[in-house]
Amino acid sequence: MKTDPLLLRNVRPWGGAVIDVLIENGRIATIAPNQSTTVAVEDGGGAILLPGLVEAHTHLDKSLWGMGWREHQAGPNLRDKIDTERRLRKEWNIEPHRQSMRQALLSLGHGSTAIRSHVDIDTEVGISGLEGVLQTAELLSGQIEIETVAFPQSGLMSRPGTLDLMEQAMQIGADVVGGLDPCGIDADPKGQLDAVFALAEKYGKPIDIHLHEPGELGAFSMEMILDRTLAHGMQGHVTISHAFCLGMPDRDRARALVARLADARIHIATVATPSRPVPLAEDLRTAGVTLCAGSDGIRDTWGPYGNADMLERAMLLGLRNNLRADPDVEHALWCCTYGGAHVMALKDYGIETGCIADLVLVDAESVTHAVVSHPPRRLVLKEGRVVARDGTALTESP
Amino acid sequence: MKTDPLLLRNVRPWGGAVIDVLIENGRIATIAPNQSTTVAVEDGGGAILLPGLVEAHTHLDKSLWGMGWREHQAGPNLRDKIDTERRLRKEWNIEPHRQSMRQALLSLGHGSTAIRSHVDIDTEVGISGLEGVLQTAELLSGQIEIETVAFPQSGLMSRPGTLDLMEQAMQIGADVVGGLDPCGIDADPKGQLDAVFALAEKYGKPIDIHLHEPGELGAFSMEMILDRTLAHGMQGHVTISHAFCLGMPDRDRARALVARLADARIHIATVATPSRPVPLAEDLRTAGVTLCAGSDGIRDTWGPYGNADMLERAMLLGLRNNLRADPDVEHALWCCTYGGAHVMALKDYGIETGCIADLVLVDAESVTHAVVSHPPRRLVLKEGRVVARDGTALTESP
Numbered sequence: 001m002k003t004d005p006l007l008l009r010n011v012r013p014w015g016g017a018v019i020d021v022l023i024e025n026g027r028i029a030t031i032a033p034n035q036s037t038t039v040a041v042e043d044g045g046g047a048i049l050l051p052g053l054v055e056a057h058t059h060l061d062k063s064l065w066g067m068g069w070r071e072h073q074a075g076p077n078l079r080d081k082i083d084t085e086r087r088l089r090k091e092w093n094i095e096p097h098r099q100s101m102r103q104a105l106l107s108l109g110h111g112s113t114a115i116r117s118h119v120d121i122d123t124e125v126g127i128s129g130l131e132g133v134l135q136t137a138e139l140l141s142g143q144i145e146i147e148t149v150a151f152p153q154s155g156l157m158s159r160p161g162t163l164d165l166m167e168q169a170m171q172i173g174a175d176v177v178g179g180l181d182p183c184g185i186d187a188d189p190k191g192q193l194d195a196v197f198a199l200a201e202k203y204g205k206p207i208d209i210h211l212h213e214p215g216e217l218g219a220f221s222m223e224m225i226l227d228r229t230l231a232h233g234m235q236g237h238v239t240i241s242h243a244f245c246l247g248m249p250d251r252d253r254a255r256a257l258v259a260r261l262a263d264a265r266i267h268i269a270t271v272a273t274p275s276r277p278v279p280l281a282e283d284l285r286t287a288g289v290t291l292c293a294g295s296d297g298i299r300d301t302w303g304p305y306g307n308a309d310m311l312e313r314a315m316l317l318g319l320r321n322n323l324r325a326d327p328d329v330e331h332a333l334w335c336c337t338y339g340g341a342h343v344m345a346l347k348d349y350g351i352e353t354g355c356i357a358d359l360v361l362v363d364a365e366s367v368t369h370a371v372v373s374h375p376p377r378r379l380v381l382k383e384g385r386v387v388a389r390d391g392t393a394l395t396e397s398p
Numbered sequence: 399m400k401t402d403p404l405l406l407r408n409v410r411p412w413g414g415a416v417i418d419v420l421i422e423n424g425r426i427a428t429i430a431p432n433q434s435t436t437v438a439v440e441d442g443g444g445a446i447l448l449p450g451l452v453e454a455h456t457h458l459d460k461s462l463w464g465m466g467w468r469e470h471q472a473g474p475n476l477r478d479k480i481d482t483e484r485r486l487r488k489e490w491n492i493e494p495h496r497q498s499m500r501q502a503l504l505s506l507g508h509g510s511t512a513i514r515s516h517v518d519i520d521t522e523v524g525i526s527g528l529e530g531v532l533q534t535a536e537l538l539s540g541q542i543e544i545e546t547v548a549f550p551q552s553g554l555m556s557r558p559g560t561l562d563l564m565e566q567a568m569q570i571g572a573d574v575v576g577g578l579d580p581c582g583i584d585a586d587p588k589g590q591l592d593a594v595f596a597l598a599e600k601y602g603k604p605i606d607i608h609l610h611e612p613g614e615l616g617a618f619s620m621e622m623i624l625d626r627t628l629a630h631g632m633q634g635h636v637t638i639s640h641a642f643c644l645g646m647p648d649r650d651r652a653r654a655l656v657a658r659l660a661d662a663r664i665h666i667a668t669v670a671t672p673s674r675p676v677p678l679a680e681d682l683r684t685a686g687v688t689l690c691a692g693s694d695g696i697r698d699t700w701g702p703y704g705n706a707d708m709l710e711r712a713m714l715l716g717l718r719n720n721l722r723a724d725p726d727v728e729h730a731l732w733c734c735t736y737g738g739a740h741v742m743a744l745k746d747y748g749i750e751t752g753c754i755a756d757l758v759l760v761d762a763e764s765v766t767h768a769v770v771s772h773p774p775r776r777l778v779l780k781e782g783r784v785v786a787r788d789g790t791a792l793t794e795s796p
Contacts, residue, residue: 069763072723249647274672275720303722304770305713315703316717322673324701325470365467372702 003384005029007037008359011044013351015367018046023357026383031353042386044361047378048370050333051351052113052358053310054340057241057269057294060100060117060136060146061129064299066397067092067099074301078184078212082154085301086124094301096132100146101398103298103308104136108144108393110309111360111377115144116208116269116294116344118151118178118241119169123161127169134173143387143395147344149208151178156195157188163195170203177203180210182221189224197228206237206345208269211245214277218245222257229264239292239343241269247277255283262287267343270335271296272313272320281321285331292340293317293332310336311362311374318371329368357384401782403427405435406757409442411749413765416444421755424781429751440784442759445776446768448731449749450511450756451708452738455639455667455692458498458515458534458544459527462697464795465490465497472699476582476610480552483699484522492699494523494530498544499796501696501706502534506542506791508707509758509775513542514606514667514692514742516549516576516639517567521559525567532571541785541793545742547606549576554593555586561593568601575601578608580619587622595626604635604743606667609643612675616643620655627662637690637741639667645675653681660685665741668733669694670711670718679719683729690738691715691730708734709760709772716769727766755782 008021013031022030022037062085064070070092074084088094100117107115119130130148137146150169152162156179170177179196182189200207213221222245229238240261246254246268258279261268267290268279284291293313298306317323317332341349348356361379364370376391387394406419411429420428420435460483462468468490472482486492498515505513517528528546535544548567550560554577568575577594580587598605611619620643627636638659644652644666656677659666665688666677682689691711696704715721715730739747746754759777762768774789785792 069767071764072766074722272672274670274714274718299770304724304727304766305717307771316672319703319714320672324472326702329702366469368470368702369467372697373705 005039006384007035007039007041008049009041009043010046011049011361012046013049015048021049023381023384026357026385027348028351028353028355028357042379044378045363047361047363048367049351050111050360050362050370051337051341051349052360052380052382053111053336054292054344054346055107055112055115055294055308055310056292056340056343057271057296058103058115058117058308059119059297059300060103060115060133061096061119062094062297062300063099063103064092064094064301065099065102065106067094072304081302086122086154088301089125096129097135098398100133100136101139104140104144104146105393105395105397107308108380109377109388109391110311111362111380111388112308112310113144113358113380113382114147114340114344114346116147116149116176118149118208118210119174120153121150121162121165121169122152122154123159123165126165127172130169130172130174140395142385143382143393145346147175148173149176149178150174152180155185157186157191166199170199170205176206176208178208178210181213182224183217184213189221193224193228197232197234200234201232206239207234208239208241210241211243214244215248218243219248219253219257226260226264226266229266236265238264239267239269242271243268243279244277246279258283258287258289261289267292269294269343270317272317274316274320278320281317281323281331281335290339290342291335292343293335309374311371314371315374326366326368329371333367333371357381403437404782405433405437405439406447407439407441408444409447409759410444411447413446419447421779421782424755424783425746426749426751426753426755440777442776445759445761446765447749448509448758448760448768449735449739449747450758450778450780451509451734452690452742452744453505453510453513453692453706453708454690454738454741455669455694456501456513456515456706457517457695457698458501458513458531459494459517460492460695460698461497461501462490462492462699463497463500463504465492470702479700484520484552486699487523494527495533496796498531498534499537502538502542502544503791503793503795505706506778507775507786507789508705508709509760509778509786510706510708511542511756511778511780512545512738512742512744514545514547514574514738516547516606516608517572518551519548519560519563519567520550520552521557521563524563525570528567528570528572538793540783541780541791543744545573546571547574547576548572550578553583555584555589564597568597568603574604574606576606576608579611580622581615582611587619591622591626595630595632598632599630604637605632606637606639608639609641612642613646616641617646617651617655624658624662624664627664634663636662637665637667640669641666641677642675644677656681656685656687659687665690667692667741668715670715672714672718676718679715679721679729679733688737688740689733690741691733707772709769712769713772724764724766727769731765731769755779
């Protein structure tokens with residue numbers, strides 16, 4: 001899409017000195033003070049300029065956003081939540097296209113310009129959820145980039161027929177092969193992981209596996225993922241989401257796993273869940289493992305929380321990891337921007353000359369202040385075009 | 399203070415049916431539908447009516463709110479934070495009266511109508527911090543109730559002269575005797591706790607002790623507090639703040655401690671710290687121990703987080719405790735309202751006929767929705783008088 005040039009005046013890239021940023025052809029053309037121009041101008045008033053926030057782990061097909069308040073019905077276990085969701089999806093008509101439009105536009109209002117969304121594939125909905133989210137991705141193209149993960153939420157090996165549906169999902173355009181808890185949900189770690197890696201190899205796509213399994217069980221599954229990543233030459237193309245096992249009490253054991261992750265260039269996606277053990281941001285950073293972050297489900301049948309604000313997620317990541325010094329809190333925001341961009345392999349991402357102009361303006365005194373206060377986003381640009389203002393996407397939500 | 403009568407029309411007490419609430423002489427006079435009236439009317443538009451939020455654990459004398467962004471300087475240990483704070487208090491002129499005014503009015507804007515604030519007493523500031531906060535309490539009387547805890551942050555036994563200052567603090571009007579980590583900070587648990595309980599007995603005041611000590615060390619100190627609570631007949635008048643030891647991995651040991659707390663009617667105050675073990679809301683509730691909550695320090699030399707919003711704190715409490723069902727999330731809000739009111743022994747608190755009209759209006763579909771979305775408070779009343787509107791206190795901040 002052709003976009004008109006735009007001069008962002010008086011902005012502070014990543015909290016630095018006030019400067020002007022000229023955008024041409026959807027990219028950052030010039031970063032220099034006091035630029036004179038004949039093109040359209042947006043005055044940033046000294047606001048902080050960030051690269052577009054990256055929502056690297058969510059479920060666009062599941063949110064109840066905009067459907068009126070519904071009381072939580074699921075029992076305490078993972079299985080309860082999966083089964084309750086499959087039931088309510090029909091009873092409540094949680095329509096994936098409509099709901100993904102709502103959540104994606106909510107995200108955009110909060111300054112996310114890219115989303116990786118897992119989308120349920122199972123023997124009840126088949127690939128219809130994915131079709132709905134792909135329709136959203138198409139409709140919102142040029143406003144927000146949506147990457148889809150074919151996600152066998154209800155089990156892959158334990159629900160015959162799901163693997164065929166996963167294959168169909170890849171054929172109609174899923175970007176990533178998903179998986180989950182190969183022991184805890186499928187009770188067939190070899191079967192599931194072999195299938196997931198085979199599919200990824202066949203379609204030349206990356207992998208993103210939910211791993212809720214705690215402690216040694218999760219470590220066992222993680223080691224199987226590590227082995228296959230190396231065997232298939234998938235270094236740099238595999239993400240493990242949640243990875244609760246890395247929060248195990250035995251820190252030496254966890255750090256040894258982290259070292260292997262670094263070696264295999266496997267990424268970690270976290271929600272910074274306050275009630276569960278989680279991978280420690282500091283351990284991953286020290287080892288050179290990329291950590292990205294996401295909102296997970298937003299106000300869905302799994303729980304009532306979430307608002308798709310990745311600046312608030314950076315705050316939760318900071319709180320969960322006890323990050324207090326400014327450079328450490330900034331690293332939490334790095335995970336919610338550059339970290340996610342790395343995991344999604346977004347090209348020319350950042351706030352340097354030549355980068356694609358996916359940008360967010362936030363009124364704050366410093367980057368850490370932006371994280372802890374996360375005020376409504378003043379302006380959001382996608383490829384140089386204004387797509388949201390004052391916390392709200394310009395495209396109306398259905 | 400005499401207040402004019404006021405009719406709150408179209409409000410939903412604790413998320414119930416739409417009704418009108420007539421306030422006379424600062425109290426709730428009539429709760430009934432479709433009341434006709436000649437008095438002033440505020441139309442709630444179907445908003446949820448809550449009792450005033452209670453900020454039950456904070457430090458009004460320490461916030462940097464409104465002082466411009468300052469980079470975090472403290473090292474990782476508790477001692478580093480205490481020593482850094484004592485240094486910066488002077489260097490940055492963190493003036494307790496001005497800063498407590500700012501934070502208290504911020505709280506009020508978010509709907510808190512009562513605050514329990516610990517205030518540092520030490521051999522450098524003496525009781526001057528307390529004098530500043532007492533001045534704020536006096537100035538804001540009728541808008542927000544501020545209870546002060548004389549808090550020996552830098553140590554009681556280990557800093558000779560502090561005990562005399564604590565005594566002076568009680569004489570000039572501190573409401574509660576404070577303490578902290580009798581092992582970890584003072585290395586004299588018997589000395590500190592005997593002194594704290596003696597002071598409380600002499601002045602007929604309740605006790606609130608910070609207990610960061612983890613695991614068995616914290617359990618040891620907690621048992622010493624339990625013994626003294628029974629020996630001094632202080633049941634119902636002692637609060638333990640943080641109580642990280644109750645988050646110990648040995649749940650049976652923790653539950654045995656909780657049973658003793660219930661027996662001694664000791665209350666727990668929590669911040670729901672995501673990075674530390676914390677007392678579990680469910681264990682305390684089951685045992686009948688009152689749990690209240692607070693923001694702890696807000697944007698101070700200890701850390702950059704916090705905004706004094708007790709609805710957001712209820713969300714963090716829910717996230718930390720993995721509360722998902724609506725009644726469970728409502729209990730998190732109970733802790734931030736009724737729980738705090740119980741701990742502070744607020745009289746005639748609630749939304750029943752005859753209660754003092756400390757009330758908050760929130761635009762939300764349900765109580766759980768109010769917690770997870772925590773939108774700006776539409777209206778805040780203190781003793782029937784409008785003191786904040788649309789998220790901001792009517793009294794201007796210094």
